[in-house]
Amino acid sequence: MDLLVQLKQVGFRYRGARLPILKDVHLTLRRGDRILLRGRSGSGKSTLLAILSGLAPEYVGGTLSGVREIFYHRRGVVLQNPEAQVVTPTVEEEVAFALENQGKDPGWIRRRVRETLEALGIGHLADRHPLSLSGGECQRVSLAAALAMDPEVLFLDEPTSYLDEESSRRFFEALDLLHPDTALVVVEHRLEEASRVCRKAYRVEEDGTLKESDFAPGPQELEGQEPAARGKMPLFGEPAPAQRVATFAPVLEIAGLSHKWPLDRKGGQKGSTKLFHDLHLKVSAGEVVALLGPSGAGKTTLLGKISGRLPVEKGRVFIQGKDIATLSKEAFYPLFMLVPQNPEHMFLAETVREELVAGAAELSKEPGGEQSKLGEELLKPGLGLPKSGKRKIEEVAERFGLSHRLQAHPFRLSEGEKRRLNLAVAFAVRRPLYLLDEPTYGLDDHAKALLREDLRSLAEEGAAVLLVTHDRAFAEATADTFYILKDGRLVQEERYARVYCPA
Amino acid sequence: MHVSIARRNPLAILLVTFFLLVPVLLAFDTTTPVVFFCLGMMNLAVAGRVDVRKYLVTVGILSGVGVGLFLLNVLFPAKGMNGFQRGVAVFLRSTALVSLSVGYILIVDPYDLIRSLMQNLKLPPRLGFALFAGWNVIPLLRRDLEIIRHTHAVRSGGVGRPFRGFLRAAVTLLSGAVRHGERVSLSMAARGIDEARNRTFIKKIPWTWEDTVYCLAGFCAAAGTFVILIYSGRFTFQLS
Numbered sequence: 001m002d003l004l005v006q007l008k009q010v011g012f013r014y015r016g017a018r019l020p021i022l023k024d025v026h027l028t029l030r031r032g033d034r035i036l037l038r039g040r041s042g043s044g045k046s047t048l049l050a051i052l053s054g055l056a057p058e059y060v061g062g063t064l065s066g067v068r069e070i071f072y073h074r075r076g077v078v079l080q081n082p083e084a085q086v087v088t089p090t091v092e093e094e095v096a097f098a099l100e101n102q103g104k105d106p107g108w109i110r111r112r113v114r115e116t117l118e119a120l121g122i123g124h125l126a127d128r129h130p131l132s133l134s135g136g137e138c139q140r141v142s143l144a145a146a147l148a149m150d151p152e153v154l155f156l157d158e159p160t161s162y163l164d165e166e167s168s169r170r171f172f173e174a175l176d177l178l179h180p181d182t183a184l185v186v187v188e189h190r191l192e193e194a195s196r197v198c199r200k201a202y203r204v205e206e207d208g209t210l211k212e213s214d215f216a217p218g219p220q221e222l223e224g225q226e227p228a229a230r231g232k233m234p235l236f237g238e239p240a241p242a243q244r245v246a247t248f249a250p251v252l253e254i255a256g257l258s259h260k261w262p263l264d265r266k267g268g269q270k271g272s273t274k275l276f277h278d279l280h281l282k283v284s285a286g287e288v289v290a291l292l293g294p295s296g297a298g299k300t301t302l303l304g305k306i307s308g309r310l311p312v313e314k315g316r317v318f319i320q321g322k323d324i325a326t327l328s329k330e331a332f333y334p335l336f337m338l339v340p341q342n343p344e345h346m347f348l349a350e351t352v353r354e355e356l357v358a359g360a361a362e363l364s365k366e367p368g369g370e371q372s373k374l375g376e377e378l379l380k381p382g383l384g385l386p387k388s389g390k391r392k393i394e395e396v397a398e399r400f401g402l403s404h405r406l407q408a409h410p411f412r413l414s415e416g417e418k419r420r421l422n423l424a425v426a427f428a429v430r431r432p433l434y435l436l437d438e439p440t441y442g443l444d445d446h447a448k449a450l451l452r453e454d455l456r457s458l459a460e461e462g463a464a465v466l467l468v469t470h471d472r473a474f475a476e477a478t479a480d481t482f483y484i485l486k487d488g489r490l491v492q493e494e495r496y497a498r499v500y501c502p503a
Numbered sequence: 504m505h506v507s508i509a510r511r512n513p514l515a516i517l518l519v520t521f522f523l524l525v526p527v528l529l530a531f532d533t534t535t536p537v538v539f540f541c542l543g544m545m546n547l548a549v550a551g552r553v554d555v556r557k558y559l560v561t562v563g564i565l566s567g568v569g570v571g572l573f574l575l576n577v578l579f580p581a582k583g584m585n586g587f588q589r590g591v592a593v594f595l596r597s598t599a600l601v602s603l604s605v606g607y608i609l610i611v612d613p614y615d616l617i618r619s620l621m622q623n624l625k626l627p628p629r630l631g632f633a634l635f636a637g638w639n640v641i642p643l644l645r646r647d648l649e650i651i652r653h654t655h656a657v658r659s660g661g662v663g664r665p666f667r668g669f670l671r672a673a674v675t676l677l678s679g680a681v682r683h684g685e686r687v688s689l690s691m692a693a694r695g696i697d698e699a700r701n702r703t704f705i706k707k708i709p710w711t712w713e714d715t716v717y718c719l720a721g722f723c724a725a726a727g728t729f730v731i732l733i734y735s736g737r738f739t740f741q742l743s
Contacts, residue, residue, distance in 0.1 A: 059692045077693035084686035086639060087632050089614050096705045098694035101628070103701040110705055131639060145694065155693075309653040333661030338654055344679050345651045346658065348671045411678045425658070 003071050004153050004183050005029040005052050010066035011208070012047055012056065021047055023208040025066070029153065034184045036194045038213060039204035041416025041444040042401075045187045046080075046157050048204060052185055053077050053155040072183075076146025076154040080161050080415065080442075082138035085145075086130040091117070094130050095145045102149075116148040120174050134295050136167025143174055153183040160190060161415070161442050164295045164470035172196055189444055191215055250318075251433050251464035252283040252306065257315035259301055275301055276488045279315070283433070283481075288455055288465040290475035292493075293485035299468045300341060302485065303437050306466070307338050320432055336433035337426045341441065343418035346425065347410040352402055355410055355425055356393050400424040401447065415442030420450075427454055433464045440471045452478045509551040513616040514623060515714040516550045519721030520607045526729045527599045532739035533592050535732055536599035542724060543603040549717070551610030561605045562598070569597035592739075613638055619708040628699050629691070636687045644680060651675050 007027040013020040021044040029035065029052065037045045050056035053075055057064045076098075079085055088094045095113045104112075117123040120140050125133060130141050139159055146154055160168035172193040178184065188194040194201075195215040203213035257279040275298040283289045293299050304310035306317055308324060317324045319335045327335075340346055349355045397403040400420040405413060410421060419442050426434065434455075440448055448471075455465055455478050469475050475482065482493040509516055523546065527539045547553050573594040580586025617634050620626040652672045659668070732738040 053693065055689060055693060059689055075693070077690075079686065079690060079693075081686060083643065084683055085690040087636050087687060087691055089635070089639070090706075093706060097632075097691075100703050100705065101695040101699035103699070103703050106703050106705045106707070109703070113705075131643070149694075307653070307657060309650070329656065329661035331661070333657045333659075336657065338657045340650060340654050342647075342650070342679075344682070345647065345654050345675065347675055347678070348655055348658075411682055 002030045003028065003069075004031060004033075005071065006067070006069045007051070008067040010051065010064065010068055012044070012051060012062055012064050014047075014062045017062075019208075020065075021208055022051075022204070022210075025208075025210045027052070027202070027210060029183055029185065031152070031181050031183055033200065034198045035186070036191075036198035036201040036215070037185065037187045037204065038189075038191070038194075038201055039444075040206070040446055041442065042414035043204040043206065044208055045204050046414075048210070049155050049157050049185055049187050053153075072152040074149050074151045074153075076149055076151035078139070078142045078146050078154075078156045078159045080158045082135050082142060082162060083131065085142045086138070089129050090126070091122070091128050091130055091133075091141050091144075092126040094141055095148050097145060098149045112148055113144075116144045119177055120144050120147075134167075135162050136164065136170065136295055139163060139167070139171060140174065143171065147177060150179075151182060153185065154178065156184070156186045156188070158187050158189065158415075158442070160188065160193070165472060166294060168193060249321075250282040250284050251320055252281070252466060253318040253321075254279055254281040254306070255316050255318070256280065257302070257305060257312065257317065259298060259305065259310075260313070274488055276485065276490070279485075279490045281483060281490060283464040283466050285432070285462050285464050286459050287481065288459050288467060288479045289481045289483065290467045290469060290479035291483050291485060291490075292469065292472060292475055295470070297485045298488070299485055300437055303338075303435055303466075303468055307336065307435055308332060335431065336435055337429060337431040339422050339426050339434070339436040339439055341437040343415070343422045343442075344411060346422050347418075350409060351406065352397070352408055352410055352413070352421055353393060353406040355421055356396055356406075356428065358425070396424050396428065400450070416444055416447050419443050420447055423451060423454060427458065431463070433466070434458060435466050435468075437468050438470065439467065440469060440474050448474055509610045509612070509615065511550045511717050512619055512623070512708060512710050512714045513611040514619045514710065515718050516546075516607060516611055517616070518718050519546055519550070519725075520603055522722050522725035523603055524600065526725065526732070526738075527596060527603070529740055530596060530738060531592055532737060533588075533595055534737040535739075536592075536595035538728060538732065539725070540595075540599040540602055542728060543599070543606060546721065547606045547610065553606060553609050558605060558609055561609070562602050565601045565605065566598050569594040569601070572597055615708050618704065618706060619710075621702075622704055622708055623710045628702050629696055632691055632696060633684075633688070636684070636691075640680065640683060643683070644676060647679060648672060648676050651679075 005027070006029075007025050010025040010027075011020045011023040025048065027048075037048055039045045047056055047060075047062075050060055051064065051068060054070055055077070056062060086094065087097060092110075092113055095116060096109045099109045099112060100106075114123065114126070117126055120143065122137060122140050122144065125137060125141070130138055133141065139162070143159070160171050163171060168190060175184070175197045178197075184197060186194055186198055198215070201213040201215050203211050205211055258277045259275045279302065281289070281291075291299055291302070301310060305312050306319075306324075308329075312325055319332075322331075322335075324332055347355060349358050393406075394403060397406055400423060402413075402417060402420060402424065405417060410418065413421060419439065423439065426436075436455075439451060443451065452474065455467070459465055459480075467475065467479060484491045484493055520543075523539050523543050527536050530536060573590040576590030576593055577586045580589065614635060617626070617631050617638075621628055621631040652668065655668060655672055655675070656663075729738070
């Protein structure tokens, strides 16, 4: 039988939600189909994938309406976050997990696991703990676990959203191993990669319906493509003017910064390894600087040193001309704002509304700090939120696409919404320097375009922005200056626009 | 990752360790803890291989509790009691309990213990692998707590009360841990954990006849020694 899943007039509503996230969805999945599900972040793409894979509402709660018929027996599922899929202490057991659940013979399982790992080029990792691997390797292990079952249908829910470009490319290349009869359903923002493996695309619309689509990027959906392929960069409007602010005084200056990485005992070596050495970097007021580089190059570590989370053993870091080693926390932290890689790490309130209020309220505690106009508006006349404050919160929520989620718990937002909430909170306060660690993880193209605008506005108002990202297209459209951290060295690069679009 | 250096099934070692712990738990003399400590050392030599340095450091640190109890009894003796004698007995008992427990913890891989529970005592795989995931998450929690505290501190401009800040970070960490648990649970469900009727294991932790002999020997040694101590009048009973 060719039919694998059939949805007729399917709708879905999450517990406690006022409106359904999906409605009147019709979809037929047959053997060998390769489908891309696209749409804005929070639109319900992942929910639809969960419905098709039999995980919603069974394991995530909510109410399903309409008719869903599932005819397949073996499915493989790869989710977004590589860390959150790890159950067992070795790669071998991780890949064997589903086969063991099926009660297969252990000898056969071992052979099957070995074959699958070898096919994906990660046979040498069989005895490692999955959590000791890089994000890219860990996600390939998840893919191996799904492929080892010889699934009739493979579901991929934004499998590359935590990976750098190289790891993403390799992940999609690995899908060439799929049997032609295996159906594939992918939720993915990287359209170029997805179009390599998918033959059909559907878009989840704002109203929750599903429409047939194509792979052509929308007005703001060109990320993932090489700049040369898009001519004059229509992605986020005109590219940022190069070296526009080079003459301004540096807000952040790094001089001769080095970092050694102590290996644990399992690393097999005593002593330490140089992660990076003698780095020099300047970020001026009004400038957006992008720091690029492969996974594991030390980008996040560098940010950790600048922000004081990790000690500065060798070299110096200056913010507004002050050596951070000489500053107390009270003097140091008001000089910058940090947006972490995991958006959940920034949350401290029970609702989105409270987070937005807290964003401004925290600022008022700053001794001698400058308060943003928004913060002032939010906080007057003191207790509770005044009408003007409520209006401002609503404006901010609207600006960041969160107005329909004001009462939601921050942890219950979609990945993109969480990221937008981080940015709303960060931008509500005024600091001289903004440090952003992979701010485009989980963001759709529209949200990236908004982020780009926000970062440019911040810079125009005189803030310095240091952006750590693996998203080259976004960096190109946003930053004035680029640095590549690779093999322990920091190299300033020409603007990509110049490299790719000499004309 | 903790690597198993146990030569016997973790459940068998647990059982023998239990046999050795019970008399010490009930004793209030100075002989019983010392004798069972010696038996415990013999058990470690038979059951696995222990990293002596790590063992001594851990026992040394945890023995601080025993030293505290000793000083408490010496400095504030109970009415009509020899504080020093009582202090020594309490110190030996607590140190013997710590030594036996630490020995078990250091030679048994927690993953192997859970595997053994699933394979030999029919612990439901859904629960067993949830324990796996819980053990996996401990280093992640440590890392996340550090990042959360730092991010919150930066967000609040370095001001605010440390205790409140810690509570906030703990709430964020806990919420994150709950979400992580939900995601791992979904990942397990997607791989058919709930349909596992006749689950197999590529890593087997079987219960062998050697384990049975080891347990019987452990029981006989512990019970025999206990009886001898009682009849020789060396054993003094006190529960608290």
